[in-house]
Amino acid sequence: MTDFLLNRQPVTLAKTDPDLTVLDYLREQAHLTGTKEGCASGDCGACTVVVGELTDQGMRYRSLNSCITFVHSLHGKQLLTVEHLEQAGALHPVQQALVEHHGSQCGFCTPGFVMSLFALYHSDVAPSREAVLTALSGNLCRCTGYRPIIDAGMALLEQRHGDAFSAQIADIEAELRSLETPVLPEETKTDHVVGFWQPRTRQDLAKARAQAPGARYSAGSTDLALEKTQRLANLNALIDLSQVAELNHISVDDKGLHIGAAVSYTDLEPALLTDYPEAREWLERLGSRPIRNRGTLGGNLGNASPIGDTPPLLIALGATATLSNGQTERTLPVSELITGYRQTVLADDEWIDTIHLPRRQPGSQLRAYKISKRFEDDISTVCVVFYLETDSKDTVTCLRAGFGGLAATPLVLADWQDQLIGQHWPTVAVDTISRTLADALAPIDDVRASARYRVQVTANLFRRFHLETTQPDTRTRVHTHGGLDHA
Amino acid sequence: MRKLTESRLPEAVSQGHRGAAVAHESAARQVSGQARYVDDLPEPANLLHAAVALSDVAAGTLDSLDITQVATAPGVVATLTLADVPGHTDIGAVYPGDPVLADGQILFHGQPLFAVAADTVEQARQATLQAEWNITPGDAILTVDQARAAETYVGDTVQFRRGDALAGLASSTHTTSGEIHIGGQEHFYLEGQVSLVIPEEDGGMLVYTSSQHPSEVQKLVAEVLGIPFSRVTVDVRRMGGGFGGKETQAAQWACIAALLARKTGRAVKLRLPRSQDMTTTGKRHPFVNRWTLGYDDSGLIQAADIEVNGLCGFSPDLSNAIVDRAMFHADNGYFLNDAHITGYRCRTNTASNTAFRGFGGPQGMMTIEAAMDGIARNLGEDPLTIRKRNLYGDEGRNVTPYHMTVTDNILPELIDRLEHSADYWARREAIRDFNARSPIIKKGLALTPVKFGISFTAKHLNQAGALIHLYTDGSIYLNHGGTEMGQGLFTKVAQIVATEFSVPLATVQSSATRTDKVPNTSPTAASSGTDLNGAAAQNAARTIKQRLIEFATDHYKVRPDQIEFDNGQVQIGEHRLTFADLVQTAYMNRISLSATGYYRTPKLHWDAATGKGRPFLYFAYGASCSEVTIDTLTGEYAVDRVDILHDVGDSLNPAIDIGQIEGGFIQGMGWLTTEELKWNDEGRLLSNSPATYKIPSIGDTPPIFNVDLFDQPNREDTVFKSKAVGEPPLMLPISVWCALRDAIASTADYRINPALNTPATPEQVLFALEQLADQVREAS
Numbered sequence A: 001m002t003d004f005l006l007n008r009q010p011v012t013l014a015k016t017d018p019d020l021t022v023l024d025y026l027r028e029q030a031h032l033t034g035t036k037e038g039c040a041s042g043d044c045g046a047c048t049v050v051v052g053e054l055t056d057q058g059m060r061y062r063s064l065n066s067c068i069t070f071v072h073s074l075h076g077k078q079l080l081t082v083e084h085l086e087q088a089g090a091l092h093p094v095q096q097a098l099v100e101h102h103g104s105q106c107g108f109c110t111p112g113f114v115m116s117l118f119a120l121y122h123s124d125v126a127p128s129r130e131a132v133l134t135a136l137s138g139n140l141c142r143c144t145g146y147r148p149i150i151d152a153g154m155a156l157l158e159q160r161h162g163d164a165f166s167a168q169i170a171d172i173e174a175e176l177r178s179l180e181t182p183v184l185p186e187e188t189k190t191d192h193v194v195g196f197w198q199p200r201t202r203q204d205l206a207k208a209r210a211q212a213p214g215a216r217y218s219a220g221s222t223d224l225a226l227e228k229t230q231r232l233a234n235l236n237a238l239i240d241l242s243q244v245a246e247l248n249h250i251s252v253d254d255k256g257l258h259i260g261a262a263v264s265y266t267d268l269e270p271a272l273l274t275d276y277p278e279a280r281e282w283l284e285r286l287g288s289r290p291i292r293n294r295g296t297l298g299g300n301l302g303n304a305s306p307i308g309d310t311p312p313l314l315i316a317l318g319a320t321a322t323l324s325n326g327q328t329e330r331t332l333p334v335s336e337l338i339t340g341y342r343q344t345v346l347a348d349d350e351w352i353d354t355i356h357l358p359r360r361q362p363g364s365q366l367r368a369y370k371i372s373k374r375f376e377d378d379i380s381t382v383c384v385v386f387y388l389e390t391d392s393k394d395t396v397t398c399l400r401a402g403f404g405g406l407a408a409t410p411l412v413l414a415d416w417q418d419q420l421i422g423q424h425w426p427t428v429a430v431d432t433i434s435r436t437l438a439d440a441l442a443p444i445d446d447v448r449a450s451a452r453y454r455v456q457v458t459a460n461l462f463r464r465f466h467l468e469t470t471q472p473d474t475r476t477r478v479h480t481h482g483g484l485d486h487a
Numbered sequence B: 001m002r003k004l005t006e007s008r009l010p011e012a013v014s015q016g017h018r019g020a021a022v023a024h025e026s027a028a029r030q031v032s033g034q035a036r037y038v039d040d041l042p043e044p045a046n047l048l049h050a051a052v053a054l055s056d057v058a059a060g061t062l063d064s065l066d067i068t069q070v071a072t073a074p075g076v077v078a079t080l081t082l083a084d085v086p087g088h089t090d091i092g093a094v095y096p097g098d099p100v101l102a103d104g105q106i107l108f109h110g111q112p113l114f115a116v117a118a119d120t121v122e123q124a125r126q127a128t129l130q131a132e133w134n135i136t137p138g139d140a141i142l143t144v145d146q147a148r149a150a151e152t153y154v155g156d157t158v159q160f161r162r163g164d165a166l167a168g169l170a171s172s173t174h175t176t177s178g179e180i181h182i183g184g185q186e187h188f189y190l191e192g193q194v195s196l197v198i199p200e201e202d203g204g205m206l207v208y209t210s211s212q213h214p215s216e217v218q219k220l221v222a223e224v225l226g227i228p229f230s231r232v233t234v235d236v237r238r239m240g241g242g243f244g245g246k247e248t249q250a251a252q253w254a255c256i257a258a259l260l261a262r263k264t265g266r267a268v269k270l271r272l273p274r275s276q277d278m279t280t281t282g283k284r285h286p287f288v289n290r291w292t293l294g295y296d297d298s299g300l301i302q303a304a305d306i307e308v309n310g311l312c313g314f315s316p317d318l319s320n321a322i323v324d325r326a327m328f329h330a331d332n333g334y335f336l337n338d339a340h341i342t343g344y345r346c347r348t349n350t351a352s353n354t355a356f357r358g359f360g361g362p363q364g365m366m367t368i369e370a371a372m373d374g375i376a377r378n379l380g381e382d383p384l385t386i387r388k389r390n391l392y393g394d395e396g397r398n399v400t401p402y403h404m405t406v407t408d409n410i411l412p413e414l415i416d417r418l419e420h421s422a423d424y425w426a427r428r429e430a431i432r433d434f435n436a437r438s439p440i441i442k443k444g445l446a447l448t449p450v451k452f453g454i455s456f457t458a459k460h461l462n463q464a465g466a467l468i469h470l471y472t473d474g475s476i477y478l479n480h481g482g483t484e485m486g487q488g489l490f491t492k493v494a495q496i497v498a499t500e501f502s503v504p505l506a507t508v509q510s511s512a513t514r515t516d517k518v519p520n521t522s523p524t525a526a527s528s529g530t531d532l533n534g535a536a537a538q539n540a541a542r543t544i545k546q547r548l549i550e551f552a553t554d555h556y557k558v559r560p561d562q563i564e565f566d567n568g569q570v571q572i573g574e575h576r577l578t579f580a581d582l583v584q585t586a587y588m589n590r591i592s593l594s595a596t597g598y599y600r601t602p603k604l605h606w607d608a609a610t611g612k613g614r615p616f617l618y619f620a621y622g623a624s625c626s627e628v629t630i631d632t633l634t635g636e637y638a639v640d641r642v643d644i645l646h647d648v649g650d651s652l653n654p655a656i657d658i659g660q661i662e663g664g665f666i667q668g669m670g671w672l673t674t675e676e677l678k679w680n681d682e683g684r685l686l687s688n689s690p691a692t693y694k695i696p697s698i699g700d701t702p703p704i705f706n707v708d709l710f711d712q713p714n715r716e717d718t719v720f721k722s723k724a725v726g727e728p729p730l731m732l733p734i735s736v737w738c739a740l741r742d743a744i745a746s747t748a749d750y751r752i753n754p755a756l757n758t759p760a761t762p763e764q765v766l767f768a769l770e771q772l773a774d775q776v777r778e779a780s
Helices: A022-029 A093-100 A110-121 A129-135 A147-158 A164-179 A202-211 A224-229 A265-275 A277-284 A289-294 A297-303 A310-316 A414-418 A430-439 A451-470 B010-015 B027-031 B121-128 B144-150 B165-170 B214-225 B251-264 B274-280 B319-328 B361-379 B383-389 B411-421 B424-437 B489-501 B529-555 B579-588 B654-672 B734-748 B762-779
Strands: A002-006 A009-013 A048-055 A058-065 A078-080 A195-197 A216-218 A237-240 A250-252 A256-260 A320-324 A329-333 A338-340 A351-358 A365-371 A382-390 A396-404 B048-054 B060-066 B076-080 B112-118 B132-137 B158-162 B174-182 B194-199 B205-209 B232-236 B268-271 B287-295 B301-313 B338-347 B441-454 B463-470 B476-480 B508-510 B563-566 B569-572 B575-578 B594-600 B605-607 B612-614 B618-631 B637-647 B704-710
Touching: A002 A164, A048 A110, A048 A164, A058 A110, A058 A164, A058 A289, A078 A164, A093 A110, A093 A147, A093 B027, A110 A129, A110 A147, A110 B027, A129 A147, A147 B654, A202 A237, A202 A351, A216 A224, A250 A265, A256 A265, A265 A277, A265 A289, A277 A365, A297 A310, A297 A351, A310 A365, A310 A382, A310 A396, A365 A451, A382 A451, A396 A414, A414 A430, A430 A451, A451 B762, B048 B121, B048 B251, B048 B274, B060 B112, B076 B121, B076 B251, B112 B121, B112 B251, B144 B287, B144 B301, B144 B338, B158 B319, B165 B287, B165 B301, B165 B338, B174 B361, B194 B251, B205 B214, B205 B251, B214 B232, B214 B251, B251 B268, B287 B361, B301 B319, B301 B361, B319 B338, B319 B361, B361 B383, B361 B441, B361 B734, B383 B411, B383 B441, B411 B424, B411 B441, B411 B618, B411 B637, B411 B704, B424 B441, B424 B618, B424 B734, B441 B734, B463 B529, B476 B489, B476 B529, B489 B508, B489 B529, B529 B563, B529 B579, B529 B594, B569 B579, B575 B579, B618 B734, B637 B654, B637 B734, B654 B704, B654 B734, B734 B762
Parallel strands: A002 A078, A195 A237, A216 A237, B048 B268, B205 B232, B301 B338, B476 B508, B637 B704
Antiparallel strands: A002 A009, A048 A058, A048 A078, A250 A256, A256 A351, A320 A329, A320 A351, A365 A382, A382 A396, B048 B112, B060 B132, B076 B112, B158 B338, B174 B287, B194 B205, B194 B268, B287 B301, B441 B618, B463 B476, B463 B594, B563 B569, B569 B575, B605 B612, B618 B637
16 A cells, blocks of 8 residues: 655555556556656656655655656655646746746656756755756756756746745645555465565565565666566566665764665765765766665665666775675675676575765775766766775875776776785876776677777776876866866 | 847837747646647547567568467557558658568568557557567668668769869869768657557548658558548647657658557557667668868868768668758858769668758768868868858859859858857967866867758748638637647747737637648748748738738728737727727628638759759858867867857747757757767667667756857848748757867877767767877877
């Protein structure tokens, strides 16, 4: 049973397919066709909706891709669609701004832009062009060239007043609280288990795992849902990790940062960037705003995709992951978690529970480089992360590198990185070392790039890392906004 | 940052008339989710959903196709193969060659083999997976070079000749030769291909489709069903983007849905999933072009021999006209003197490439712009200097390779203004300084022109019709043959009609394009939508207005010159009444309040046999200046600043025109930079989703993006002296590509012109840098 608010209407879904997406629910069952299907893969944003949820800080609105979100994951939340923003016959300020700035042409992407802008309007982000670009990073428009949409977003941020929604928040919160009935795993004894489990605790998660041994884990479903929408698979048994309290928690102690596996990238951002501000550009290029609102570290590791962006960073930082089955736990380096193309060491009854990042060592250097055809919202051609510690004489005491997009698994080149230990960093033989790096790589040609480019650019990224850590005055980036300013 | 040109018609602006920057007529409905696209229409009872299965081999013979398991799959009501088609099986738009479903020969990887209709979308798509087939693979031709070697073409090779180019080259002071591979482009309209077909009681079909060419959909649906055209009605309220991709290639899905509707007697909707849409529909043609230019010591072109090779795919579709248009634009804005331009139409086992904003023009233009940079580098001149020197000029320098005299050339003045407003020369110096100091990051700058011919090169398409009704409350119903795909056509035509009657814009109601309202329409294409349909609607309005004037003259006993239509009011001598009152009075006195309007473009003539004539009524011009930053370690780049000055004649709506310019620029920038089509060796499209095919995202918008309108009326007599705007801006971002080359060239002190095929992905840029470094090493 799934209870949520569709705009202001309470909805109860029973006996609905576990893999019904929010988009198909809206268009085919609720007959709300303002939300569009552009790609059904979370890449275009035409289907963007906003989900409101109660947090300790009150109502929070976030954009997400309805085409790759399962409707059952909405339990206890408010789903806002484009049809609902116009109230009392008046366009919402975000809608009005788009009209006034000529921000729609064919109009098919427009509802998605409206919803992303609505989430931005209700966020506390300071006005800036970058804030608008980030909020709309998951919305493609083929007509306008974006300039009028950016202008509309800027104008909105500069005159953010309350709207009809701000005035209704107390009522909506009360309505959401009235929905807050915990979902317990259904008792079942059949072999062919079908259903959607949404455990709230680690203990319930273990129960669900036992009841539905064949079920797939779903956290943000940003990758999993593609099996349904692109490969026409039936995902009829799902365990939703997104409500498990212990998996949604971030804690910091002197050992490090402990990140629940189901924490979204958006929620991870402040903690990660506090210790590792150099990861900002990498994080902002990881998917798009709506993808980061849903995607998780646990999901990215569990998928064990060779092009995941987080393993290279986690490997370079020396992160570890705790796996659990509810009774026993084991912790191992992230570099040992992924064993092959989309394969991990996870046992059938285990899940990825927590990822641990060490605290920042003073004087250490980190660079997380992502190379892709398009700067934003693209899958990495390569993702290369370097982490360096040197002593007071600039001698290398630790160099760890993680490489994505270069092999069937995220790559660690232990011999290559170890040769640098003990060397004087400013004077290392960059040519030789980048050549040995190139020699150690054997990537493939694919739709994103040739093997030759991957090798060349990876070797050059080592040059860039050396330059940036030894000649900080040399400009090495084409973009001077976001991340470190190398202007 | 954006500068709207001041309208010279301040009163008109307040009324939403021509010249006013009013919002798109659907804007409020679009932002509130109320604007309906085909898949949003209320569904008829008993609607079936269709799906197609695509071939997994590029060439061969379909030996067997077993769909028995498909027919019995859950929810399936009907299947469809070519054998089920009662009428024509070929839906080629101009020439035959496009079977509606595979006819035994497999022509490309992704060719539709059969279709199925089921109760739900999911059931239909799942059912397609149950088919089994055997294809004996044949030899697939996948590239221009393979097609040229095999001499397999979809149309005859054409040559334009002016003078003797080969003799001209032989006597030229210098020559430069080159070759460029220009990638294709996926349309990526946000709304994919979709049709909803409802069978009617007389055996006819009502077709809701997302098509730029309703009349062609009508014709083809009627032909596959074997029924008169009059029994098929096609309705297009709006498209979620078209860009040429729905000119011919929307018809197939309407035909398949109609065939299934006929077979089942039920309404059928067919909407392609994105990956199928990208795989099975044609794209912008990739081209491989070669040139040899002769020029003198000042860089002035003396002769040109240019060859363009379009990769057309498996069928002609519109490829002959597209390769023609590449040839028509191989001069861009430059006088080539003695010129031979040759166009090959290469047949390949790939999806049939089709119209895409620019229609071959961009690929033709790229050739001469590539060559311009070459001349400049060879002579050590700035590329802008060489470009300006070669522009069309006065008598003796004003005839194109296809023997059309250029009479409206405004490029010299337009470029002068942009050069100044963009501060080209000061920035050129600043960039040289920056590059001298920055070892890794380099900047590039370029200013390139656009001259684009306006008119369909198929003369008969240059006609349009419109239908206007006045109702007795004074409201105006407007219908015409053009389709709305976001470009603002409906808004502009409504503004024209409101201007004619001098009524507030809100008085005019735009309506869905329908083949039963205005028949035998041309596609909304070739940038001609407003020129043709706006003029037709203007004529319809003038017909009714003339009736009203004649009536009022008689009824109120005044002279015609005593009647003035004035913002919803009409002054008739001493009488002043509302527009509605006049319309009511006219009705009571039995005056017809409905009229059609018609327009055909004057002055056009074209002799394909000799390659001579005037295929265009006029040219639209523009220029852009782009500055880029590249990273020599990774090939990554950013477009930092763009300045555009573009000619739309007297703008009918500056906001919509600027929207077309900005949108066209970014779309063209995507074509030249990140949008990379990739096929594997078996001819399967690998870049078949937005995860692997990257159109510009919002972060790619240049942070400085100045767009201005060149404010001069069209010298030809178009509707209110406006100019077409749809396609020409797509070619403005050639300056981005030239700026990337400029930045690359800076690493060899601007002495060598780097090769840079398109799309110029970071990979291509890095390899161009490496190749240049090798050339420098070899030279030293």
